[in-house]
Amino acid sequence: MTAEPFVFHGCVDLKEMLPYEARDVRELLEMVARVPIESLFCHTAAALLHRSALPTGYPNDFAHWTGLAMGDQRLAERLAAIDPFESRSLEQMREELVATISDHLQHFPAAAPAARAEPFRFFQAHLVPIPTGHQARTLREFRDALAEVDLSALFFHLIEARYRLSRGRGDFAEWVAAALERPDVAERLAAIDPYSGSLERIRGRHLTVLTAALDEGSP
Protein backbone atom coordinates (compact mmCIF):
# COMPACT_ATOMS: atom_id res chain seq x y z
CA MET A 1 0.00 0.00 0.00
CA THR A 2 1.28 3.49 -0.84
CA ALA A 3 -0.14 5.93 1.62
CA GLU A 4 -0.98 9.46 0.58
CA PRO A 5 1.91 11.41 2.09
CA PHE A 6 1.34 13.72 5.00
CA VAL A 7 2.55 17.19 4.04
CA PHE A 8 3.49 19.27 7.07
CA HIS A 9 2.49 22.92 7.03
CA GLY A 10 3.60 25.54 9.51
CA CYS A 11 2.37 29.09 9.70
CA VAL A 12 3.29 32.62 10.60
CA ASP A 13 0.72 34.93 12.06
CA LEU A 14 0.06 38.61 12.42
CA LYS A 15 -1.93 40.10 15.24
CA GLU A 16 -4.38 42.84 14.36
CA MET A 17 -5.80 45.01 17.12
CA LEU A 18 -9.54 45.44 16.95
CA PRO A 19 -11.31 48.57 18.17
CA TYR A 20 -12.75 46.79 21.18
CA GLU A 21 -11.52 46.63 24.74
CA ALA A 22 -12.94 45.85 28.17
CA ARG A 23 -12.00 47.53 31.44
CA ASP A 24 -14.03 45.32 33.74
CA VAL A 25 -15.96 42.07 33.67
CA ARG A 26 -19.22 43.74 32.67
CA GLU A 27 -17.54 45.27 29.62
CA LEU A 28 -15.92 41.94 28.87
CA LEU A 29 -19.40 40.41 28.69
CA GLU A 30 -20.56 43.11 26.27
CA MET A 31 -17.55 42.72 24.05
CA VAL A 32 -17.48 38.93 23.99
CA ALA A 33 -21.06 39.09 22.73
CA ARG A 34 -20.24 41.43 19.85
CA VAL A 35 -16.62 41.01 18.66
CA PRO A 36 -15.99 39.10 15.41
CA ILE A 37 -15.89 35.36 16.01
CA GLU A 38 -12.30 35.29 14.73
CA SER A 39 -11.30 37.29 17.77
CA LEU A 40 -12.67 34.64 20.11
CA PHE A 41 -10.60 32.08 18.23
CA CYS A 42 -7.55 34.30 18.66
CA HIS A 43 -8.01 34.53 22.44
CA THR A 44 -8.85 30.88 23.10
CA ALA A 45 -7.41 28.14 20.91
CA ALA A 46 -4.97 30.38 19.03
CA ALA A 47 -3.52 31.72 22.27
CA LEU A 48 -1.40 28.57 22.30
CA LEU A 49 0.67 29.72 19.35
CA HIS A 50 2.84 32.13 21.30
CA ARG A 51 2.28 30.97 24.83
CA SER A 52 5.20 30.14 27.04
CA ALA A 53 4.56 28.34 30.28
CA LEU A 54 2.39 30.56 32.42
CA PRO A 55 2.36 30.20 36.18
CA THR A 56 -1.41 30.49 36.31
CA GLY A 57 -1.87 27.77 33.71
CA TYR A 58 -5.10 29.38 32.46
CA PRO A 59 -5.59 28.09 28.94
CA ASN A 60 -7.24 31.13 27.37
CA ASP A 61 -6.73 34.88 27.46
CA PHE A 62 -10.13 35.59 29.02
CA ALA A 63 -9.41 33.44 32.05
CA HIS A 64 -5.86 34.79 32.30
CA TRP A 65 -7.02 38.43 32.29
CA THR A 66 -9.94 37.83 34.61
CA GLY A 67 -7.72 36.05 37.09
CA LEU A 68 -4.75 38.39 36.98
CA ALA A 69 -5.96 41.85 36.00
CA MET A 70 -9.39 41.60 37.64
CA GLY A 71 -8.33 39.39 40.54
CA ASP A 72 -11.46 37.29 40.06
CA GLN A 73 -10.22 33.75 40.48
CA ARG A 74 -13.70 32.26 40.60
CA LEU A 75 -14.66 33.58 37.16
CA ALA A 76 -11.18 32.80 35.81
CA GLU A 77 -11.59 29.16 36.76
CA ARG A 78 -15.01 28.94 35.13
CA LEU A 79 -13.75 30.57 31.92
CA ALA A 80 -10.72 28.28 31.89
CA ALA A 81 -13.08 25.30 31.88
CA ILE A 82 -14.65 26.33 28.58
CA ASP A 83 -12.90 24.08 26.11
CA PRO A 84 -13.11 25.20 22.49
CA PHE A 85 -12.60 21.62 21.36
CA GLU A 86 -15.69 20.45 23.13
CA SER A 87 -17.81 23.23 21.67
CA ARG A 88 -19.46 22.31 18.40
CA SER A 89 -18.65 25.68 16.86
CA LEU A 90 -17.09 29.00 17.65
CA GLU A 91 -20.57 30.52 17.98
CA GLN A 92 -21.44 27.88 20.54
CA MET A 93 -18.29 28.74 22.42
CA ARG A 94 -19.31 32.40 22.33
CA GLU A 95 -22.65 31.42 23.89
CA GLU A 96 -20.85 29.48 26.62
CA LEU A 97 -18.57 32.42 27.38
CA VAL A 98 -21.51 34.83 27.51
CA ALA A 99 -23.58 32.48 29.68
CA THR A 100 -20.70 31.91 32.09
CA ILE A 101 -19.90 35.60 32.54
CA SER A 102 -23.61 36.52 32.82
CA ASP A 103 -24.22 33.89 35.44
CA HIS A 104 -21.18 35.00 37.40
CA LEU A 105 -22.29 38.64 37.32
CA GLN A 106 -25.72 37.69 38.62
CA HIS A 107 -24.15 36.24 41.73
CA PHE A 108 -21.04 38.39 42.07
CA PRO A 109 -21.27 42.00 40.86
CA ALA A 110 -18.23 43.10 38.87
CA ALA A 111 -15.54 44.33 41.20
CA ALA A 112 -13.70 47.53 40.34
CA PRO A 113 -10.48 46.75 38.50
CA ALA A 114 -7.16 47.25 40.28
CA ALA A 115 -5.62 50.70 39.93
CA ARG A 116 -3.12 49.80 37.20
CA ALA A 117 -5.01 46.94 35.60
CA GLU A 118 -4.60 46.78 31.86
CA PRO A 119 -7.81 46.57 29.84
CA PHE A 120 -8.54 43.45 27.85
CA ARG A 121 -7.69 44.31 24.26
CA PHE A 122 -9.28 42.25 21.51
CA PHE A 123 -7.17 40.97 18.64
CA GLN A 124 -7.64 39.00 15.50
CA ALA A 125 -4.95 36.71 14.08
CA HIS A 126 -4.13 36.50 10.38
CA LEU A 127 -2.43 33.23 9.51
CA VAL A 128 -0.19 32.50 6.55
CA PRO A 129 0.21 28.73 6.05
CA ILE A 130 3.53 27.53 4.66
CA PRO A 131 4.64 24.03 3.64
CA THR A 132 7.58 23.13 5.87
CA GLY A 133 9.17 20.87 3.27
CA HIS A 134 8.64 17.79 5.46
CA GLN A 135 6.54 14.90 4.19
CA ALA A 136 5.83 11.45 5.62
CA ARG A 137 4.54 8.21 4.13
CA THR A 138 5.06 5.93 7.11
CA LEU A 139 4.55 6.20 10.84
CA ARG A 140 8.31 6.34 11.36
CA GLU A 141 8.75 9.14 8.83
CA PHE A 142 5.81 10.90 10.44
CA ARG A 143 7.31 10.64 13.91
CA ASP A 144 10.74 11.81 12.71
CA ALA A 145 9.33 14.78 10.82
CA LEU A 146 7.11 15.78 13.72
CA ALA A 147 10.20 15.96 15.90
CA GLU A 148 11.84 18.40 13.48
CA VAL A 149 9.16 20.77 12.24
CA ASP A 150 8.57 24.28 13.52
CA LEU A 151 6.12 24.34 16.42
CA SER A 152 3.67 26.30 14.33
CA ALA A 153 3.04 23.06 12.40
CA LEU A 154 1.58 21.58 15.58
CA PHE A 155 -0.66 24.60 15.82
CA PHE A 156 -1.69 24.43 12.19
CA HIS A 157 -2.54 20.73 12.09
CA LEU A 158 -4.06 20.42 15.55
CA ILE A 159 -5.69 23.74 16.32
CA GLU A 160 -6.31 25.53 13.05
CA ALA A 161 -7.38 22.33 11.29
CA ARG A 162 -9.88 21.28 13.93
CA TYR A 163 -11.16 24.62 14.89
CA ARG A 164 -11.36 26.85 11.85
CA LEU A 165 -11.06 24.34 9.04
CA SER A 166 -13.38 21.80 10.73
CA ARG A 167 -11.09 18.87 10.02
CA GLY A 168 -12.38 16.27 12.48
CA ARG A 169 -9.94 15.23 15.18
CA GLY A 170 -7.09 17.24 13.67
CA ASP A 171 -4.91 16.38 10.69
CA PHE A 172 -2.53 14.01 12.50
CA ALA A 173 -5.15 11.60 13.79
CA GLU A 174 -7.17 11.78 10.58
CA TRP A 175 -4.16 10.92 8.41
CA VAL A 176 -2.91 8.12 10.64
CA ALA A 177 -6.39 6.57 10.59
CA ALA A 178 -7.12 7.02 6.89
CA ALA A 179 -3.75 6.77 5.14
CA LEU A 180 -1.94 4.37 7.49
CA GLU A 181 -5.08 2.49 8.55
CA ARG A 182 -4.06 2.68 12.19
CA PRO A 183 -7.26 3.71 14.01
CA ASP A 184 -5.75 2.60 17.31
CA VAL A 185 -2.85 5.05 17.03
CA ALA A 186 -5.19 7.73 15.68
CA GLU A 187 -7.39 7.32 18.72
CA ARG A 188 -4.43 7.74 21.04
CA LEU A 189 -3.28 10.85 19.15
CA ALA A 190 -6.77 12.34 19.20
CA ALA A 191 -6.96 11.79 22.94
CA ILE A 192 -4.04 14.16 23.58
CA ASP A 193 -5.49 17.29 25.11
CA PRO A 194 -4.43 20.17 22.85
CA TYR A 195 -5.81 22.78 25.21
CA SER A 196 -3.38 22.44 28.06
CA GLY A 197 0.31 23.12 28.30
CA SER A 198 2.52 24.48 25.56
CA LEU A 199 2.89 23.37 21.95
CA GLU A 200 6.29 21.90 22.81
CA ARG A 201 4.65 19.76 25.45
CA ILE A 202 1.95 18.71 23.01
CA ARG A 203 4.69 17.74 20.55
CA GLY A 204 6.31 15.67 23.28
CA ARG A 205 3.06 13.81 23.96
CA HIS A 206 2.59 13.04 20.27
CA LEU A 207 6.14 11.75 19.99
CA THR A 208 5.58 9.49 23.00
CA VAL A 209 2.48 7.95 21.42
CA LEU A 210 4.16 7.53 18.02
CA THR A 211 7.33 6.04 19.49
CA ALA A 212 5.29 3.57 21.50
CA ALA A 213 3.38 2.56 18.34
CA LEU A 214 6.66 2.06 16.49
CA ASP A 215 8.01 -0.02 19.37
CA GLU A 216 4.92 -2.19 19.03
CA GLY A 217 6.06 -3.00 15.51
CA SER A 218 4.63 -0.44 13.11
CA PRO A 219 6.78 0.34 10.05
Add this chain to the structure above:
Amino acid sequence: MTPTVSSARLDDYRQVAPRGAVDLLLRLGERLKGRRLVNVSGSRYRGLTSEVLNRLVPILNDLGIDASWEVTIGNSDFEGITRTVGRALTGTEQVITDAMVGRLRDVCAENARRLRLDADLVMVHDEAPLLLVESRAGESRWLWRCHDDLSSPQPQLWNVLRPVAQRYDAVIFSDARFAAPLSVPRFVIYPSVDPLSERNRDMGRAEQAQHLDRLHVPRDKPFLLQVGPFRRSHDPLGVINAYRLVKKHHDVRLVLAGPAPGGGGDVLAEIQEAAGHDPDMRVLVLPPDPQTEMNALERGAAIVIHKPLAVGFGIDVAAAMWKGKPVVGSLAGGIPNQVVFGVTGYTVETVEGAAFRIRHLLGNPELIGRMGAAGREHIRRNFLITRHLGDYLALLALLTK
Protein backbone atom coordinates in the same frame (compact mmCIF):
# COMPACT_ATOMS: atom_id res chain seq x y z
CA MET B 1 20.93 56.76 -0.53
CA THR B 2 20.97 53.16 0.55
CA PRO B 3 23.03 52.53 3.68
CA THR B 4 25.59 49.80 4.00
CA VAL B 5 24.01 46.78 5.62
CA SER B 6 25.26 43.76 7.54
CA SER B 7 26.18 40.52 5.79
CA ALA B 8 24.31 38.08 8.06
CA ARG B 9 22.64 35.16 6.33
CA LEU B 10 19.55 33.34 7.46
CA ASP B 11 21.36 30.02 7.69
CA ASP B 12 23.58 31.53 10.38
CA TYR B 13 20.56 31.58 12.70
CA ARG B 14 19.91 27.83 12.63
CA GLN B 15 22.01 27.35 15.76
CA VAL B 16 19.95 29.80 17.82
CA ALA B 17 16.43 29.99 16.34
CA PRO B 18 13.67 27.57 17.38
CA ARG B 19 13.84 24.15 15.73
CA GLY B 20 12.41 24.26 12.21
CA ALA B 21 11.98 28.04 12.17
CA VAL B 22 14.69 28.79 9.61
CA ASP B 23 13.32 26.17 7.20
CA LEU B 24 9.88 27.69 7.51
CA LEU B 25 11.22 31.16 6.72
CA LEU B 26 13.14 29.83 3.72
CA ARG B 27 9.93 28.28 2.37
CA LEU B 28 7.96 31.46 2.89
CA GLY B 29 10.75 33.43 1.23
CA GLU B 30 10.54 31.15 -1.82
CA ARG B 31 6.85 31.89 -2.10
CA LEU B 32 7.44 35.64 -1.97
CA LYS B 33 10.51 35.69 -4.18
CA GLY B 34 10.75 38.78 -6.35
CA ARG B 35 8.36 40.96 -4.37
CA ARG B 36 9.73 44.38 -3.70
CA LEU B 37 9.82 45.86 -0.20
CA VAL B 38 11.14 49.35 0.43
CA ASN B 39 11.91 50.49 3.96
CA VAL B 40 12.21 54.19 4.62
CA SER B 41 13.67 55.68 7.78
CA GLY B 42 14.93 59.04 8.91
CA SER B 43 18.40 57.84 9.83
CA ARG B 44 20.75 55.12 8.83
CA TYR B 45 22.66 54.91 12.11
CA ARG B 46 20.46 55.97 15.02
CA GLY B 47 18.21 53.86 17.14
CA LEU B 48 16.42 50.58 17.13
CA THR B 49 15.05 50.98 13.61
CA SER B 50 18.52 51.16 12.13
CA GLU B 51 19.74 48.18 14.14
CA VAL B 52 16.84 46.06 12.94
CA LEU B 53 16.96 47.14 9.30
CA ASN B 54 20.71 46.67 9.20
CA ARG B 55 20.09 42.98 9.88
CA LEU B 56 16.74 42.32 8.24
CA VAL B 57 17.31 43.91 4.84
CA PRO B 58 20.24 41.66 3.83
CA ILE B 59 18.43 38.56 5.09
CA LEU B 60 15.33 39.50 3.10
CA ASN B 61 17.50 39.89 0.01
CA ASP B 62 19.16 36.57 0.80
CA LEU B 63 15.67 35.05 0.67
CA GLY B 64 15.00 36.49 -2.77
CA ILE B 65 12.87 39.43 -1.67
CA ASP B 66 13.85 42.62 -3.48
CA ALA B 67 14.35 44.61 -0.27
CA SER B 68 15.92 48.03 0.01
CA TRP B 69 16.35 50.71 2.62
CA GLU B 70 15.98 54.37 1.77
CA VAL B 71 16.80 57.24 4.09
CA THR B 72 15.14 60.65 4.03
CA ILE B 73 17.40 63.66 3.95
CA GLY B 74 16.74 67.02 5.50
CA ASN B 75 18.93 69.71 6.92
CA SER B 76 19.47 70.35 10.61
CA ASP B 77 16.23 72.27 11.12
CA PHE B 78 14.31 69.26 9.75
CA GLU B 79 16.05 66.94 12.17
CA GLY B 80 15.29 69.31 15.04
CA ILE B 81 11.63 69.43 14.05
CA THR B 82 11.34 65.66 13.79
CA ARG B 83 12.83 65.28 17.29
CA THR B 84 10.33 67.82 18.63
CA VAL B 85 7.47 66.07 16.84
CA GLY B 86 8.69 62.73 18.20
CA ARG B 87 8.56 64.04 21.77
CA ALA B 88 5.11 65.54 21.22
CA LEU B 89 3.77 62.29 19.76
CA THR B 90 4.95 60.43 22.85
CA GLY B 91 3.11 62.85 25.09
CA THR B 92 5.68 65.46 26.13
CA GLU B 93 4.14 68.87 25.53
CA GLN B 94 6.07 70.79 22.86
CA VAL B 95 5.60 73.99 20.94
CA ILE B 96 4.72 72.95 17.39
CA THR B 97 3.90 75.65 14.87
CA ASP B 98 2.15 75.41 11.50
CA ALA B 99 5.46 76.39 9.92
CA MET B 100 7.16 73.36 11.49
CA VAL B 101 4.53 70.99 10.14
CA GLY B 102 4.80 72.73 6.78
CA ARG B 103 8.56 72.16 6.80
CA LEU B 104 8.02 68.45 7.50
CA ARG B 105 5.58 68.30 4.61
CA ASP B 106 7.95 70.08 2.20
CA VAL B 107 10.96 67.93 3.09
CA CYS B 108 8.97 64.73 2.73
CA ALA B 109 7.66 65.88 -0.65
CA GLU B 110 11.23 66.61 -1.78
CA ASN B 111 12.34 63.18 -0.59
CA ALA B 112 9.41 61.49 -2.32
CA ARG B 113 10.64 62.87 -5.61
CA ARG B 114 14.18 61.68 -4.95
CA LEU B 115 13.69 58.25 -3.37
CA ARG B 116 12.86 55.06 -5.21
CA LEU B 117 9.52 54.15 -3.71
CA ASP B 118 8.06 51.92 -6.41
CA ALA B 119 7.47 48.66 -4.58
CA ASP B 120 4.84 46.14 -3.64
CA LEU B 121 5.13 47.30 -0.05
CA VAL B 122 6.53 50.57 1.29
CA MET B 123 7.27 50.45 5.02
CA VAL B 124 7.83 53.86 6.54
CA HIS B 125 9.55 53.84 9.93
CA ASP B 126 8.92 56.40 12.66
CA GLU B 127 7.90 60.03 12.42
CA ALA B 128 10.54 61.69 10.21
CA PRO B 129 9.30 60.21 6.91
CA LEU B 130 5.65 59.96 8.03
CA LEU B 131 4.37 62.56 5.56
CA LEU B 132 5.92 60.77 2.59
CA VAL B 133 2.58 59.02 2.26
CA GLU B 134 1.07 62.23 0.93
CA SER B 135 3.03 61.55 -2.25
CA ARG B 136 2.02 57.90 -2.59
CA ALA B 137 1.11 56.82 -6.08
CA GLY B 138 0.52 53.65 -8.03
CA GLU B 139 -0.39 50.24 -6.68
CA SER B 140 2.05 50.03 -3.77
CA ARG B 141 0.69 49.26 -0.32
CA TRP B 142 1.97 51.59 2.39
CA LEU B 143 2.60 50.79 6.07
CA TRP B 144 3.64 53.09 8.87
CA ARG B 145 5.87 51.31 11.39
CA CYS B 146 5.56 53.38 14.56
CA HIS B 147 8.04 52.33 17.24
CA ASP B 148 6.99 55.01 19.73
CA ASP B 149 4.25 55.07 22.33
CA LEU B 150 1.39 56.89 20.63
CA SER B 151 -1.16 56.31 23.38
CA SER B 152 -1.29 59.95 24.47
CA PRO B 153 0.03 62.20 21.71
CA GLN B 154 -0.16 65.97 22.01
CA PRO B 155 -3.73 66.60 20.78
CA GLN B 156 -3.17 69.61 18.50
CA LEU B 157 -0.36 67.85 16.66
CA TRP B 158 -2.20 64.55 16.47
CA ASN B 159 -5.23 66.29 14.98
CA VAL B 160 -2.93 67.22 12.11
CA LEU B 161 -1.04 63.94 11.80
CA ARG B 162 -3.83 61.43 12.39
CA PRO B 163 -5.35 62.01 8.92
CA VAL B 164 -1.85 61.48 7.52
CA ALA B 165 -1.44 58.19 9.42
CA GLN B 166 -4.82 57.12 8.07
CA ARG B 167 -3.58 57.47 4.50
CA TYR B 168 -1.49 54.35 5.13
CA ASP B 169 -3.02 50.97 4.46
CA ALA B 170 -2.14 49.90 8.00
CA VAL B 171 -0.11 51.00 10.99
CA ILE B 172 2.19 48.76 13.01
CA PHE B 173 2.80 49.39 16.70
CA SER B 174 5.40 47.75 18.93
CA ASP B 175 2.95 47.16 21.75
CA ALA B 176 -0.82 47.21 22.06
CA ARG B 177 -0.46 49.79 24.82
CA PHE B 178 1.26 52.17 22.39
CA ALA B 179 -1.52 52.16 19.81
CA ALA B 180 -3.58 55.24 18.99
CA PRO B 181 -7.15 54.86 17.74
CA LEU B 182 -7.13 54.86 13.94
CA SER B 183 -9.58 53.96 11.22
CA VAL B 184 -7.05 51.79 9.35
CA PRO B 185 -5.95 48.30 10.48
CA ARG B 186 -3.46 48.29 13.35
CA PHE B 187 -1.03 45.44 13.73
CA VAL B 188 1.22 44.72 16.69
CA ILE B 189 4.77 43.52 15.99
CA TYR B 190 7.15 43.33 18.92
CA PRO B 191 10.76 44.46 18.51
CA SER B 192 13.43 41.77 18.60
CA VAL B 193 17.02 41.07 19.55
CA ASP B 194 19.64 39.74 17.20
CA PRO B 195 21.34 36.78 18.86
CA LEU B 196 24.32 37.04 16.52
CA SER B 197 25.02 40.72 17.12
CA GLU B 198 27.99 41.82 19.18
CA ARG B 199 25.60 42.68 22.01
CA ASN B 200 24.12 39.19 22.15
CA ARG B 201 26.54 36.71 20.62
CA ASP B 202 27.82 33.84 22.72
CA MET B 203 30.80 34.79 24.84
CA GLY B 204 32.98 32.32 26.71
CA ARG B 205 33.80 32.71 30.39
CA ALA B 206 37.40 33.66 29.71
CA GLU B 207 36.40 36.48 27.40
CA GLN B 208 33.74 37.65 29.85
CA ALA B 209 36.31 37.72 32.61
CA GLN B 210 38.70 39.70 30.44
CA HIS B 211 36.08 42.37 29.73
CA LEU B 212 34.91 42.53 33.34
CA ASP B 213 38.52 42.96 34.50
CA ARG B 214 38.99 45.74 31.96
CA LEU B 215 35.87 47.44 33.33
CA HIS B 216 37.17 46.95 36.91
CA VAL B 217 34.20 44.82 37.93
CA PRO B 218 35.49 42.36 40.56
CA ARG B 219 34.35 38.79 40.15
CA ASP B 220 34.61 37.72 43.78
CA LYS B 221 30.87 38.02 44.55
CA PRO B 222 27.61 38.11 42.61
CA PHE B 223 26.55 41.42 41.14
CA LEU B 224 23.22 43.00 40.28
CA LEU B 225 23.19 45.00 37.07
CA GLN B 226 21.20 47.80 35.56
CA VAL B 227 22.23 48.88 32.08
CA GLY B 228 20.70 52.09 30.84
CA PRO B 229 21.05 55.82 30.48
CA PHE B 230 21.99 57.80 33.59
CA ARG B 231 18.69 59.63 33.57
CA ARG B 232 16.06 60.06 36.25
CA SER B 233 13.57 58.36 33.92
CA HIS B 234 15.57 55.15 34.42
CA ASP B 235 15.42 55.52 38.20
CA PRO B 236 19.06 54.70 39.00
CA LEU B 237 18.61 56.14 42.49
CA GLY B 238 15.65 53.82 43.06
CA VAL B 239 17.85 50.91 41.99
CA ILE B 240 20.51 51.98 44.48
CA ASN B 241 17.91 52.10 47.24
CA ALA B 242 16.68 48.64 46.32
CA TYR B 243 20.28 47.36 46.35
CA ARG B 244 20.78 48.84 49.84
CA LEU B 245 17.76 46.95 51.11
CA VAL B 246 19.12 43.75 49.57
CA LYS B 247 22.62 44.40 50.86
CA LYS B 248 21.44 44.07 54.47
CA HIS B 249 20.91 40.38 53.79
CA HIS B 250 23.15 39.37 50.89
CA ASP B 251 26.78 40.09 50.10
CA VAL B 252 26.39 41.38 46.54
CA ARG B 253 27.61 44.21 44.39
CA LEU B 254 25.62 46.65 42.25
CA VAL B 255 26.83 47.70 38.83
CA LEU B 256 25.13 50.63 37.10
CA ALA B 257 26.34 50.97 33.53
CA GLY B 258 25.33 53.32 30.78
CA PRO B 259 26.51 55.68 28.11
CA ALA B 260 27.99 59.04 29.06
CA PRO B 261 25.10 61.41 29.74
CA GLY B 262 24.57 64.42 27.51
CA GLY B 263 23.73 67.75 29.10
CA GLY B 264 22.33 67.85 32.64
CA GLY B 265 24.26 64.92 34.05
CA ASP B 266 23.23 65.74 37.59
CA VAL B 267 21.90 62.22 38.23
CA LEU B 268 25.26 60.76 37.40
CA ALA B 269 26.87 63.06 39.97
CA GLU B 270 24.36 61.89 42.59
CA ILE B 271 24.98 58.25 41.69
CA GLN B 272 28.73 58.69 41.89
CA GLU B 273 28.35 60.42 45.22
CA ALA B 274 26.35 57.45 46.53
CA ALA B 275 28.82 54.96 45.09
CA GLY B 276 31.76 56.81 46.59
CA HIS B 277 30.80 55.56 50.03
CA ASP B 278 30.23 51.93 49.03
CA PRO B 279 33.09 49.81 47.64
CA ASP B 280 30.55 47.28 46.37
CA MET B 281 28.93 49.74 43.98
CA ARG B 282 30.39 50.30 40.54
CA VAL B 283 29.27 53.10 38.23
CA LEU B 284 30.48 52.51 34.70
CA VAL B 285 30.33 55.21 32.09
CA LEU B 286 30.65 53.07 29.00
CA PRO B 287 32.48 54.01 25.81
CA PRO B 288 30.48 54.85 22.67
CA ASP B 289 28.74 51.82 21.14
CA PRO B 290 29.57 49.53 24.08
CA GLN B 291 28.03 46.36 22.64
CA THR B 292 30.81 44.03 23.80
CA GLU B 293 30.90 45.54 27.27
CA MET B 294 27.14 45.23 27.71
CA ASN B 295 27.28 41.65 26.53
CA ALA B 296 29.96 40.79 29.09
CA LEU B 297 28.21 42.65 31.92
CA GLU B 298 24.84 40.96 31.28
CA ARG B 299 26.48 37.56 31.12
CA GLY B 300 28.44 38.19 34.29
CA ALA B 301 25.49 39.48 36.34
CA ALA B 302 23.51 37.29 38.72
CA ILE B 303 20.28 39.25 38.26
CA VAL B 304 19.50 42.04 35.82
CA ILE B 305 17.35 44.98 36.90
CA HIS B 306 15.38 47.20 34.52
CA LYS B 307 13.50 49.74 36.50
CA PRO B 308 12.69 52.67 34.21
CA LEU B 309 9.79 54.90 35.19
CA ALA B 310 9.01 55.44 31.52
CA VAL B 311 10.44 53.67 28.52
CA GLY B 312 9.57 52.61 24.99
CA PHE B 313 9.38 48.87 24.48
CA GLY B 314 12.50 48.31 26.58
CA ILE B 315 13.96 45.58 24.40
CA ASP B 316 17.09 45.60 26.62
CA VAL B 317 15.08 43.31 28.88
CA ALA B 318 14.97 40.68 26.14
CA ALA B 319 18.72 41.08 25.60
CA ALA B 320 19.36 40.22 29.26
CA MET B 321 16.91 37.32 29.23
CA TRP B 322 18.59 35.92 26.13
CA LYS B 323 21.71 35.58 28.28
CA GLY B 324 19.81 33.41 30.71
CA LYS B 325 19.32 36.04 33.42
CA PRO B 326 16.19 36.56 35.48
CA VAL B 327 15.00 40.14 35.18
CA VAL B 328 13.41 42.25 37.87
CA GLY B 329 11.69 44.99 35.90
CA SER B 330 9.22 47.80 36.25
CA LEU B 331 5.80 47.86 34.62
CA ALA B 332 6.85 50.56 32.16
CA GLY B 333 6.51 50.27 28.39
CA GLY B 334 6.83 46.80 26.93
CA ILE B 335 8.57 45.24 29.95
CA PRO B 336 5.48 43.32 31.15
CA ASN B 337 5.25 41.70 27.72
CA GLN B 338 8.77 40.37 28.05
CA VAL B 339 8.97 39.33 31.69
CA VAL B 340 6.61 36.44 32.44
CA PHE B 341 5.90 37.10 36.09
CA GLY B 342 7.17 34.32 38.32
CA VAL B 343 8.52 32.36 35.34
CA THR B 344 11.28 34.47 33.81
CA GLY B 345 11.55 37.13 36.51
CA TYR B 346 9.30 39.64 38.23
CA THR B 347 7.67 42.95 37.41
CA VAL B 348 7.51 45.34 40.34
CA GLU B 349 5.99 48.73 41.11
CA THR B 350 8.22 49.95 43.93
CA VAL B 351 11.78 50.04 45.26
CA GLU B 352 10.66 47.75 48.06
CA GLY B 353 9.12 45.35 45.57
CA ALA B 354 12.37 45.21 43.59
CA ALA B 355 14.36 44.56 46.77
CA PHE B 356 11.97 41.87 47.93
CA ARG B 357 12.08 40.00 44.62
CA ILE B 358 15.88 40.25 44.39
CA ARG B 359 16.21 38.94 47.94
CA HIS B 360 13.88 36.10 47.08
CA LEU B 361 16.00 35.14 44.08
CA LEU B 362 19.30 35.40 45.95
CA GLY B 363 17.86 33.33 48.76
CA ASN B 364 16.76 30.64 46.30
CA PRO B 365 19.65 30.38 43.86
CA GLU B 366 18.11 27.43 42.05
CA LEU B 367 15.37 29.86 40.95
CA ILE B 368 17.96 32.09 39.30
CA GLY B 369 19.03 29.26 37.03
CA ARG B 370 15.51 28.04 36.37
CA MET B 371 14.09 31.48 35.58
CA GLY B 372 17.12 32.36 33.49
CA ALA B 373 16.69 29.25 31.37
CA ALA B 374 12.93 29.86 31.01
CA GLY B 375 13.67 33.44 30.00
CA ARG B 376 16.09 32.37 27.29
CA GLU B 377 13.52 29.99 25.81
CA HIS B 378 10.82 32.66 26.02
CA ILE B 379 13.04 35.02 24.04
CA ARG B 380 14.04 32.30 21.57
CA ARG B 381 10.41 31.77 20.67
CA ASN B 382 9.03 35.29 20.83
CA PHE B 383 11.70 37.98 20.60
CA LEU B 384 14.46 36.86 18.23
CA ILE B 385 15.03 38.54 14.91
CA THR B 386 13.89 35.35 13.15
CA ARG B 387 10.37 35.92 14.52
CA HIS B 388 10.61 39.53 13.37
CA LEU B 389 11.58 38.36 9.90
CA GLY B 390 8.55 36.05 9.84
CA ASP B 391 6.34 38.99 10.75
CA TYR B 392 7.66 41.06 7.85
CA LEU B 393 7.24 38.18 5.43
CA ALA B 394 3.70 37.68 6.71
CA LEU B 395 3.00 41.35 5.99
CA LEU B 396 4.28 40.89 2.46
CA ALA B 397 2.17 37.77 2.01
CA LEU B 398 -1.01 39.27 3.43
CA LEU B 399 -0.84 42.78 2.02
CA THR B 400 0.64 42.23 -1.44
CA LYS B 401 -0.28 39.90 -4.26
